[in-house]
Amino acid sequence: MIASASSVSPSVSSRKPWWLVALRGGLITALPVIAIGLAVMLLAPTYMQNLAATAAINLIIVIGLQVFMGNSGVAHLGHSAFVGLGAYGMAILATPVMLKKLSIPNAPFGLAQVELHPLVAIVITLAVVAVIAIASGRVISRLSGIAATIVSLAFLIIVHSLFLHWPALFKGNQGFFGIPQVAGLRTILVCAVGAILVARLYRESPNGLQLRASAQNPMAADALAIDTRALRRQSWLLSALICACAGILYALFAGTISPRIFYFQQVFMTLAMLILGGMGTVTGAVAGTLILSIGLEFIRSLESGVTVGGVSLPAMLGLSGVALGAVIVLCMSLRPQGISGTLELDEMLARAMRRVRGGK
Numbered sequence: 001m002i003a004s005a006s007s008v009s010p011s012v013s014s015r016k017p018w019w020l021v022a023l024r025g026g027l028i029t030a031l032p033v034i035a036i037g038l039a040v041m042l043l044a045p046t047y048m049q050n051l052a053a054t055a056a057i058n059l060i061i062v063i064g065l066q067v068f069m070g071n072s073g074v075a076h077l078g079h080s081a082f083v084g085l086g087a088y089g090m091a092i093l094a095t096p097v098m099l100k101k102l103s104i105p106n107a108p109f110g111l112a113q114v115e116l117h118p119l120v121a122i123v124i125t126l127a128v129v130a131v132i133a134i135a136s137g138r139v140i141s142r143l144s145g146i147a148a149t150i151v152s153l154a155f156l157i158i159v160h161s162l163f164l165h166w167p168a169l170f171k172g173n174q175g176f177f178g179i180p181q182v183a184g185l186r187t188i189l190v191c192a193v194g195a196i197l198v199a200r201l202y203r204e205s206p207n208g209l210q211l212r213a214s215a216q217n218p219m220a221a222d223a224l225a226i227d228t229r230a231l232r233r234q235s236w237l238l239s240a241l242i243c244a245c246a247g248i249l250y251a252l253f254a255g256t257i258s259p260r261i262f263y264f265q266q267v268f269m270t271l272a273m274l275i276l277g278g279m280g281t282v283t284g285a286v287a288g289t290l291i292l293s294i295g296l297e298f299i300r301s302l303e304s305g306v307t308v309g310g311v312s313l314p315a316m317l318g319l320s321g322v323a324l325g326a327v328i329v330l331c332m333s334l335r336p337q338g339i340s341g342t343l344e345l346d347e348m349l350a351r352a353m354r355r356v357r358g359g360k
Contacts, residue, residue: 060195064199089129196286
């Protein structure tokens, strides 16, 4: 039997319009991100601001992953392909012509002579990503379980192979440099908050509710004439666009990119963030990203060796990879629903308020 609206999301059963509840809940979820971001901008040195910007970009990627994986219940390993497509789209379209003569002088379709304003390049890049997402989504939407996961992984490998073996366009294994650095921490934080609101609006929308319900019981969804494939295509497209936005921001922030950035390391790091926080909620995406970003930075400081109480610890290279694997294994074994469980932050606060009032 299809889960009721109240069982899937308590806020949907409210008398207020779903979009108003979603906006309010999204803003509450975004408050920790806003508070930490403002504190870093006002108080932290430059290197910490750069770390915060990278964490915010990872947050956008995790939110994009949650939009599809958290609502459809289908494990997705190809999201970094869309991040890479967004980054390389900006690199190819927005890098000055003089620099492209050094990096991709023989680019096809006359792209070596193209230099667009970043805003125009963003629109074109997202349009191209949308076309690719629509085409790939028609395949993904027909699959479930391990088959869908394997196909999404194959999609990542195909895109990564294009980055490596089409050097005339993507510069192969070498870094693509010269991208205009016009995005700072403030811009990235605004986009992260926007991604949170979009993801929450989709989660609380009728289509998001139906997709989550169909994930619990696909046969019952078919019996009630819910077009699960169409809903999956829709969430896949939205997920791809959010991930592409993260790639665009990374390119405009870092100024240089390479294919290895958008491969397995990023896939497993962002996946671990979502699993730790809880893939069923936007709050989980935010919590997992914040906790693991701070934790990984601490672990990286240990990899080169530290001295504690006069005792020098040896270098422990690869410790961050071990930590990511441990997070995935332990969370899936001990708490599959993650830290946030099935409730958003505003729903947790509302439940806590009811308990306090009941106790009085």
